[in-house]
Amino acid sequence: MSRVSTRSLAFGLSIAAATVAAAGARSQQATPVADAPAHGAGAVPIDFAKVPRTIAREPAYVGAPAYGCFLFGLNGEIRMWAVLDRSKPDAPATDVLYLDRDADGDLTEPGERLQSEVDGRKEVGGELVGPTAVFAIGTIEVGGLKHTDFRLTVHPQRVGWKMRWRGEQVTMGGYAPDHAEYANFAPTVAAAPLYVPGYDRPFEFERWIREPLRRGEATDFKVFLGQRGSQRGTFSCVDDQFLPAGEFVVATLICQVAGGKEERVRNELKERC
């Protein structure tokens, strides 16, 4: 199956079935059939301020918990909380993850406590750098969809994650224009970063590297393609191979010119990296 047709599977609840059905219908009869749903149909921007920040049941934590949350569903209506903890009070770093795999708000259920055996820190220039813990979560099933190869990596100042959406293309986070702004899990539920994995919703964009633009020049402008999260550093993106050949992003500069007039300059971002 080609990359494009594989990706088409991800667009709606039954796009693949609709496409196959449509193809079959076209081959058997001349009457037109309805096209598959458009990418992101039915999605609206998520109001993160209205996302309920409650966890119905939490375990007794050993250390100081750190909270994050993944929003699933076309409009982020399904919440999967993730909480980092320590296995013992004197553990050198975070090594336990509670993940509400079934998104029911109960973090005390069997199979929702994961232990990391990895401490990937290495001494560089007298400092310990690298991930303190890696949680190989594997497959999760939420909202009737299975996502695979879910992995959450804990660094001293940030948390990173990656999964194969519907077992297909990669989605990962959380990103920001600068490494230093990548989000970390928070000490309270109220402050927890909210991530929106996947690519079923209409795309949003985040800049990578905030450098000034110069008058009379062209500057290479880089953007992440994906979903905004609740705060800086929580952007979830697809990888650079996601868009099929021929697809590109449009970036329109809207600026003021002499005389107080507004000018718009349309640019096509066709490169990938």
Next chain:
Amino acid sequence: MLSHGPVRVPASALPGKAIVRVEMPPTSKFRSFATDLEVVIE
């Protein structure tokens, strides 16, 4: 992970804050919510 390309700034642009509006084109099979990214013109 990134899409990129040149963004041209007119020589007549005034320095200061401006906006780059990023979106998928109407011809794309992908939809987007247009995202306004603040930039600085020097």
